[in-house]
Amino acid sequence: MELINFKVGCKTISLKILDILLTERFNNDLTTLPNNNKSFIGVKDYMETPTPVFDLGIILNGNSTEQSNKHALEQLRKWQESLEVWFTHLEKSLTKNNTAISTNSTQLHNFEVFYQEFQTDNEDLQAIMEKFDQPFKSLLQTMDKAAEASSDDNKKQVSKYIINIKQNSLMQLNRLFEAAKEQITLDYKPIIVFTTKDGSTPHVGLLVDKVEDNVDYKKEDIKPLDKLTEVGFDIDPQTKNMMRGLIKLAEKHSVLIDPSAIFSPVRAAQEDVQENAAYGLF
Template sequence: MDLINFRVGKKTISLKILDILLTERYEGNLTSLPNENPSFLGVKDYMGTPTPIFDLGLILNNQSSYETNQSLVELLQLREQDHKAWLAELELSVHNDVPFTKSRDPKQTDFGKWFYNFKTDNEDLKAILSRFEGPHDRLHSIADEVLNLCSKGKKDQALETLEKEKLTTFTKLIRLFESARDQIILDHKPIIVFTTEDGQQPHIGLLVDRVEDNIHCDESDIKPLHEMTNVGFDIDPQTKKMMKGLIKQGDNHSLVLDPSAIFRPEHLKGYEPVETEEYGLF
């Protein structure tokens, strides 16, 4: 059995090659239709056939990959603001001889607690995050340095040190926050996988994050559904219908999906694609 692996959030899913018609970049150009299924995004015309598109992120992770990425971008924005507030308070402390109350231990800050526990398989984001530790540690170390100078009556030297670090270490850290956010946004280029039941007509489209690779396996390599709860999957009824099982790949598992288990919305039976100037037939 030949399969193609796709990434959806932190999960890998596998579809039979024979179940796939094609993949294309998702541009958001779908026709919305009333539907109670939150994972149903809308309809895309495929060679004259209105094809329902479902968000696998919502089905498998209870959150779309777009929402997951936006949450991460917002978190990084908050942590950047934390550091701006941290430096502002240190400047106030040095200038006005008032106590400095913020954390001097980089691992005990909100960013530090997140940073040392965060995991990602995005290699470009990993590369950016790997550059945070140096300037982040250095920034927090200057609190003791400048406050010790102040305690010795060397306020001018403390201010000089603070200004130097603000122009170098702090600026570098802020640029890293910006680069990390940009990478998260730019890296998300989801695709639609058009599936088929007969090899000719589209059945549904599935929104995934990216194509991973292709593999060959035997039916005996697929673990049955009842074993999935032993590897950390909380399976809801909708997801259970489309799962055929699990394939072990090294230390990870791939979910083998049967897209035919997702039924086309009933109201699509009477739906006729509408030609629009911007998108053509939808």
């Protein structure tokens, strides 16, 4: 069985190649319609057939990749602005007479926790975030030296340390902030996968992040999920209804989904299960 793997946020899903009509770049040009389904994002006139398009990120992850990216960008912008404000206050504290020196250690600790605990499935973005540690630790060391020189009333040395922070660690941190934001923006190029039930007519469009690869799997390589889903896992009926099996990849798993069962009414779940044989798996 030939399958194509797609990335959806932190998850990988697989579709039978025979279930796919075409993939195309998502240009945010869908026609929106009133609907209570949060994953429904609009209609695309495809092959002269109005085809509903759904965001798989919302279905599988609870929120769209676009929303996750916006949140990450907001966090990066917030911390970048916060560090700039922090340094401005520190500089005033160190250079003005009779001003208490405030390093705001809580804010610095929170920033350190932010970049150390930042998690993403984007390897390039993760690599950028891991680079924050070196210049930040250097900034802290230089800041301590500047505070000590200020307490000794050594204004000349204080000035040197401030310049050092501006031209080295703070500049490096700003470059990393810009690189991280650019990586988030440039990496997100979602596509719509148009699926079919009969091999020729569009069924639904599925918004995914990117195409991963295509592979051949044998029936025995696809593990059924019936035991997993019946022992207390809280999976909503819509999601449970579309899952057909678990596939072992190199370092993780992919969920095989049946697009013909996606968004079927809950009452039809049992009928869809009975049609598994027609789907060519179990």
